[in-house]
Amino acid sequence: MVVKRTMKQLLRNYQLYIFLFPMVAYFVIFRYFPMYGVQIAFKDFYPLKGIWDSSWVGFEHFQRFFRSSEILMVIKNTLLLNLFSLIFGFPVPIILALMINQVLRMKFKKLVQTVIYAPHFISTVVIVGMVSLFLSPRSGVVNSIIKSLGLDPVFFMARPEFFKAIYIISEIWQHAGWGTIIYLAALASISPELHESAVVDGASKWQRVWYIDIPGIMATAVILLILESGRMLSLGFEKVYLMQNNLNRSASEVISTYVYKVGIQQADFSYATAIGLFEAVICLIVLMSVNMLAKKATNTSLW
Amino acid sequence: MNVKARSRSDILFDIFNYGLLTIVLLIVLYPLYFVVIASFSNPTLVNSGQVTLIPKGINFEGYVRIFNDKMILTGYGNSLLYTALGTLISVAITIPGAYALSRRELAGRNLVMYMIVFTMFFNGGLIPTFILVKNLGLYNSFWSLILPVAVIPWNLIIARTFFQTSIPDELREAAQIDGCNEFRFFFRIALPLSSALIAIMVLFYAVGYWNTYFSALIYLKDETLYPLQLVLRNILIANTISPDMMENVEQASKQLEIASLIQYGVIIVAAFPLLILYPFLQRYFVKGVLVGSIKG
Numbered sequence: 001m002v003v004k005r006t007m008k009q010l011l012r013n014y015q016l017y018i019f020l021f022p023m024v025a026y027f028v029i030f031r032y033f034p035m036y037g038v039q040i041a042f043k044d045f046y047p048l049k050g051i052w053d054s055s056w057v058g059f060e061h062f063q064r065f066f067r068s069s070e071i072l073m074v075i076k077n078t079l080l081l082n083l084f085s086l087i088f089g090f091p092v093p094i095i096l097a098l099m100i101n102q103v104l105r106m107k108f109k110k111l112v113q114t115v116i117y118a119p120h121f122i123s124t125v126v127i128v129g130m131v132s133l134f135l136s137p138r139s140g141v142v143n144s145i146i147k148s149l150g151l152d153p154v155f156f157m158a159r160p161e162f163f164k165a166i167y168i169i170s171e172i173w174q175h176a177g178w179g180t181i182i183y184l185a186a187l188a189s190i191s192p193e194l195h196e197s198a199v200v201d202g203a204s205k206w207q208r209v210w211y212i213d214i215p216g217i218m219a220t221a222v223i224l225l226i227l228e229s230g231r232m233l234s235l236g237f238e239k240v241y242l243m244q245n246n247l248n249r250s251a252s253e254v255i256s257t258y259v260y261k262v263g264i265q266q267a268d269f270s271y272a273t274a275i276g277l278f279e280a281v282i283c284l285i286v287l288m289s290v291n292m293l294a295k296k297a298t299n300t301s302l303w
Numbered sequence: 304m305n306v307k308a309r310s311r312s313d314i315l316f317d318i319f320n321y322g323l324l325t326i327v328l329l330i331v332l333y334p335l336y337f338v339v340i341a342s343f344s345n346p347t348l349v350n351s352g353q354v355t356l357i358p359k360g361i362n363f364e365g366y367v368r369i370f371n372d373k374m375i376l377t378g379y380g381n382s383l384l385y386t387a388l389g390t391l392i393s394v395a396i397t398i399p400g401a402y403a404l405s406r407r408e409l410a411g412r413n414l415v416m417y418m419i420v421f422t423m424f425f426n427g428g429l430i431p432t433f434i435l436v437k438n439l440g441l442y443n444s445f446w447s448l449i450l451p452v453a454v455i456p457w458n459l460i461i462a463r464t465f466f467q468t469s470i471p472d473e474l475r476e477a478a479q480i481d482g483c484n485e486f487r488f489f490f491r492i493a494l495p496l497s498s499a500l501i502a503i504m505v506l507f508y509a510v511g512y513w514n515t516y517f518s519a520l521i522y523l524k525d526e527t528l529y530p531l532q533l534v535l536r537n538i539l540i541a542n543t544i545s546p547d548m549m550e551n552v553e554q555a556s557k558q559l560e561i562a563s564l565i566q567y568g569v570i571i572v573a574a575f576p577l578l579i580l581y582p583f584l585q586r587y588f589v590k591g592v593l594v595g596s597i598k599g
Binding site: 019036096111114119123139148177206230287 | 312313316317320321323324327328330331332334335337338346349350351352395396397399400402403404406408409410415418419422423424425426427428429430431432433434435450451452453454459484485486489510513514516517521532535536538539540559563566567570573574577581585588
């Protein structure tokens with residue numbers, strides 16, 4: 001009976017399935033098939049033998065990674081870079097959105113929004129290019145200022161101690177503005193009556209931000225926090241790789257850049273896949289723990 | 304007395320708020336503005352920090368050299384092609400798929416949705432994807448820049464939410480009673496009502512394709528296939544400017560100056576297509592964030 005009804009429904013909506021088909025095909029081929037390929041993390045992959053016929057080696061590649069002298073540096077860099085990005089980067093769009101939401105002059109509001117969204121669309125290559133131009137010890141603006149103060153120029157991009165700060169500040173500069181959109185949408189959906197009655201009761205602007213706006217966007221913020229922490233470890237690879245050089249490597253080598261070097265440049269496929277899988281699993285664990293914590297603490301969660 | 308004190312705190316709040324936002328505005332704007340003026344100012348003055356607010360020693364040597372460079376022109380052409388083709392394919396897969404997933408009648412849609420969302424948080428990783436691309440024969444073909452990233456789950460969720468919230472069920476039911484089938488309803492009624500969504504999808508995908516460099520770095524071997532971003536990477540980050548671009552520049556110090564002039568210039572040239580699109584598309588931005596729940 002149920003089967004019959006489902007069949008009937010399938011037939012009636014076959015046109016919808018035609019719409020769906022290319023997308024499902026895409027996800028099966030390009031997103032799920034690589035997951036099948038993950039098994040080479042437990043095998044010795046020979047391209048001629050293919051994924052299936054390569055021989056099993058168990059956890060050998062993982063053990064090799066855990067024994068390698070670079071693992072500590074790579075994991076430490078990955079965790080710190082992501083943690084600092086989250087701590088410094090996450091609150092900025094929220095604060096900006098709360099501020100923009102309080103602007104009543106529409107022209108100014110529009111101007112601010114137009115300008116701060118724009119950097120989001122600049123490519124990573126160009127952003128890193130701009131950063132290196134500005135920070136160049138010979139000709140950069142920043143060093144011109146330093147030199148005019150009578151100090152020695154600093155080669156920022158080559159100094160490991162500056163790497164994370166440069167990464168995070170340029171990241172905030174580029175994306176914080178765009179990040180406000182989602183919070184502005186959440187703020188716009190707060191009932192105006194709340195604000196009106198608060199005004200009647202004599203609440204100041206500051207109090208309305210604190211007692212109406214912030215609680216009003218809390219759920220959005222929590223969801224975004226979970227999402228961010230879920231893709232934390234894998235994001236930012238392109239930019240880290242572009243900013244990386246031999247001199248700052250001790251601060252800039254993260255798991256994903258390491259996988260690229262081992263896997264693509266040295267063609268050590270199985271080993272690189274194992275490291276990548278290790279990262280992906282940690283990612284998933286972080287996502288699930290944050291989601292669980294959020295559920296307990298605020299009753300908001302992804303699932 | 305009390306009311307007055309309160310309004311004074313509101314005035315203070317406003318002063319603080321407008322002041323701080325103005326500073327934010329300048330922080331975002333100034334680096335962009337600086338790149339623009341530095342791209343056609345005298346590089347000696349730029350590099351010694353004498354160009355700050357107005358361009359000085361105006362010359363377009365950097366641009367002349369950029370537009371005479373074959374690598375940049377080829378890269379530009381390639382990127383335009385990849386972006387146009389990729390955006391077309393991505394939008395053509397994402398929008399109908401999202402529409403189908405927005406329909407409650409579709410059996411198994413929650414399962415499909417969960418399968419898709421799962422890929423946002425877990426994937427096979429770099430190497431298995433690389434092996435797949437090689438096995439499919441896409442290595443060293445521009446299809447490797449398009450097909451593996453043809454659908455971005457996040458964009459799909461946005462599109463689905465749009466259909467769920469802005470195409471009322473009643474509309475479809477009425478059309479169905481009049482004998483309108485699914486295809487006809489989608490193309491004649493749903494799509495024309497979705498211009499904002501199409502605009503935002505085109506923008507998101509186009510920006511993604513235009514800005515990508517990493518897939519090109521791992522999948523492309525022939526320099527003639529390089530997209531603009533990979534060419535830019537060599538100029539901006541590896542600091543390798545082709546000797547052709549340095550034609551007629553003998554002195555090393557002069558070469559360095561021309562190099563930075565070219566670097567500022569290519570940033571502007573690379574951003575140009577987006578600068579043109581941006582004002583037209585930005586009114587649709589808010590639509591681009593309405594994300595609904597996965598289940599439903």
